[in-house]
Amino acid sequence: MPATPSGAIDLGGTKIEARLFDAAMQTLELRRVPTPTGDFDSFLAALVGQIRWLEGRAGDPALPVALSVAGVVAPDTGLCTAANIPITGRPLGQALQAALGRALPLINDCMAFAYSEAHGGAGDDAGDDAGEGAGEGAVLGLVLGTGVGAGLVIGGRIPPRHAGLAVEIGHVGIPARALARHGLPLWRCGCGREGCFENYVSGTGLRRIAAWAGIEDADPARLAARIPRDPLAARVMAIWTDLAGEMLDTLQLLLDPQVIVLGGGLSNLPDLPARLQGALAALRLGQARAPLIRVARHGDSSGARGAALMARAGLADSGLRAAR
Numbered sequence: 001m002p003a004t005p006s007g008a009i010d011l012g013g014t015k016i017e018a019r020l021f022d023a024a025m026q027t028l029e030l031r032r033v034p035t036p037t038g039d040f041d042s043f044l045a046a047l048v049g050q051i052r053w054l055e056g057r058a059g060d061p062a063l064p065v066a067l068s069v070a071g072v073v074a075p076d077t078g079l080c081t082a083a084n085i086p087i088t089g090r091p092l093g094q095a096l097q098a099a100l101g102r103a104l105p106l107i108n109d110c111m112a113f114a115y116s117e118a119h120g121g122a123g124d125d126a127g128d129d130a131g132e133g134a135g136e137g138a139v140l141g142l143v144l145g146t147g148v149g150a151g152l153v154i155g156g157r158i159p160p161r162h163a164g165l166a167v168e169i170g171h172v173g174i175p176a177r178a179l180a181r182h183g184l185p186l187w188r189c190g191c192g193r194e195g196c197f198e199n200y201v202s203g204t205g206l207r208r209i210a211a212w213a214g215i216e217d218a219d220p221a222r223l224a225a226r227i228p229r230d231p232l233a234a235r236v237m238a239i240w241t242d243l244a245g246e247m248l249d250t251l252q253l254l255l256d257p258q259v260i261v262l263g264g265g266l267s268n269l270p271d272l273p274a275r276l277q278g279a280l281a282a283l284r285l286g287q288a289r290a291p292l293i294r295v296a297r298h299g300d301s302s303g304a305r306g307a308a309l310m311a312r313a314g315l316a317d318s319g320l321r322a323a324r
Ligand SMILES: [Zn+2]
Pocket: 170, 171, 172, 189, 190, 191, 192, 193, 196, 198
């Protein structure tokens, strides 16, 4: 991999963050602007402005840049789907290419996060049973934030997919047994269906469980801090942990990763890897070997870092060479 500067755009519902990395993947420059949420044209203008800023700071109009996008890009049409960015139904990649005169890879943000943590991050040794580095195993990046999403890297690469979906575990249905165990209702999801994992296991879900149990406006960090002296807070966290364990169980049964790397705001909850390891152990099928559960090494910048790494290597989301 050539060691050159690279850039990334972290495209989210509140901000468009541009980050310039040096050859050692340290952040050299960072600029955030609010995401225009009204119409596509003003959004695109702000995005192009951020990319031009990166090129200018690097002094290189051909600077490798990739976008980490909180959404899904259809591989066949390029049409995007995103909950909080005005790009749904728009071919963002083609519009950017027309504006910039070159094509930039668009990468799902959870996939970019997983890629970063699989390369020099908390999952770097996945599948490396001999301790020789550069593991060939599967790394699942699990982002527990306002919503829930995941990305998968196998043998250092993002596997090709049919519809451009990431690991959309947030919109997989939670098992009936899990809700029955706690007497929880089926909650409606933003995707229009009911009972998705995201409604229970995200930060929003944790607040919702707390409200259902009688704790209003429960910030997850404050809730965790109350546990030693508040049995109700402890019960809420125990329910949440059990449901998160169900989600990990589903992920293990389907994908069987060596390492699960946690990101997003909830990954800062105290002792979370040990709590989830325990919850998963209580549910795990037979004598199946447990995945390692770790917190991300690169924190909030991991998605941007993964996108920049992929830009530098000339990779698109599918792991195929990007058109340039
Ligand atoms: Zn859903």
